[in-house]
Amino acid sequence: MIEALELRKVFKGKTAVDDVSFYLDEGESVGLLGPNGAGKSTTISMVSSLLKPNAGDVRLHGTSVIGKPQLIRQVLGVVPQEIALYQELSAYENLKFFGGLYRLKGIQLEMKIQKLLEMVGLSDRQKELIKTYSGGMKRRINIAAALLHDPKIVIMDEPTVGIDPQSRNHILDTVRWLNREKGTTVLYTSHYIEEVEQLCSRIYIMDHGRIIASGTKEELRRILSGEDTLLLQLDKPSKELIQELRTLTPIRQVEETENGLKLIAAKQSNLLSQVVQAAERHHIQIISIHVHTPSLEDVFLHLTGRTLRD
Ligand SMILES: Nc1ncnc2c1ncn2[C@@H]1O[C@H](COP(=O)(O)OP(=O)(O)OP(=O)(O)O)[C@@H](O)[C@H]1O
Numbered sequence: 001m002i003e004a005l006e007l008r009k010v011f012k013g014k015t016a017v018d019d020v021s022f023y024l025d026e027g028e029s030v031g032l033l034g035p036n037g038a039g040k041s042t043t044i045s046m047v048s049s050l051l052k053p054n055a056g057d058v059r060l061h062g063t064s065v066i067g068k069p070q071l072i073r074q075v076l077g078v079v080p081q082e083i084a085l086y087q088e089l090s091a092y093e094n095l096k097f098f099g100g101l102y103r104l105k106g107i108q109l110e111m112k113i114q115k116l117l118e119m120v121g122l123s124d125r126q127k128e129l130i131k132t133y134s135g136g137m138k139r140r141i142n143i144a145a146a147l148l149h150d151p152k153i154v155i156m157d158e159p160t161v162g163i164d165p166q167s168r169n170h171i172l173d174t175v176r177w178l179n180r181e182k183g184t185t186v187l188y189t190s191h192y193i194e195e196v197e198q199l200c201s202r203i204y205i206m207d208h209g210r211i212i213a214s215g216t217k218e219e220l221r222r223i224l225s226g227e228d229t230l231l232l233q234l235d236k237p238s239k240e241l242i243q244e245l246r247t248l249t250p251i252r253q254v255e256e257t258e259n260g261l262k263l264i265a266a267k268q269s270n271l272l273s274q275v276v277q278a279a280e281r282h283h284i285q286i287i288s289i290h291v292h293t294p295s296l297e298d299v300f301l302h303l304t305g306r307t308l309r310d
Pocket of ligand 1: 016034040
């Protein structure tokens, strides 16, 4: 449905996002997990056409939408980290204002506002000024504002950071409702592993501007059974390499993927070196290796040597 291809963003000589690719299929709920400063917000800004990438592309149903913000904004609802509400207006008035920006009006807008206020659990407070709201309540209204035009895709940028547990629960429920009841495609960014595990079926892990691991929850969990799933990105396909890998004892399964191979193998300390040596023998370059493990925290630790909250 929407895909990011090799996105790159450099701020004053410092690379914030480097060669980031991912996709969202229709109706999926996908997590983008990474510590502060990993490049999640910058990536989202590029996907939602608020920021122009230095390189790479964003495609909606296969069509490039870089430089065509009107195309992407029709289908996308973005909930930014910063609260973008008028403090001197009530929650209801804010939603009415934002609805107007989407050219919604009359009974249609009224019904949407009331439905969304109910969804975020703030119907009874709608007449109160935003400046009297807690941080969590403001964020819930921010979410409602991003949903007024019924976007097919919703991107949420760390919506639960620094808020009270009640608001957090309302936000998590809203994401579930959006995805499971309404079939909305969701990209949910967070540095809270448990949220992403609860809400998302597929997860990308980001660090230092790069996607360092990705997979479905099932793939991520498979390792618990004593096996690793390795995704190799190769510079070219090779039947000979596949044949050789099939003869290696720890490897149970070798499958060809779009740009490389997927291996399922018994956990073994020297597996990676065996794979790398086999590739070298066949003059194949391994561009990246993704190892899928059951705990996302473990994957992160394994790849970066630190935890997500360090
Ligand atoms: N406008 C900007 N100018 C200069 N540097 C920036 C700008 N925006 C982001 N950066 C830098 O790019 C890197 C990635 O930041 P980004 O906000 O995308 O990370 P993040 O994963 O969303 O983290 P956080 O949750 O803290 O926002 C950081 O080092 C940040 O300081």
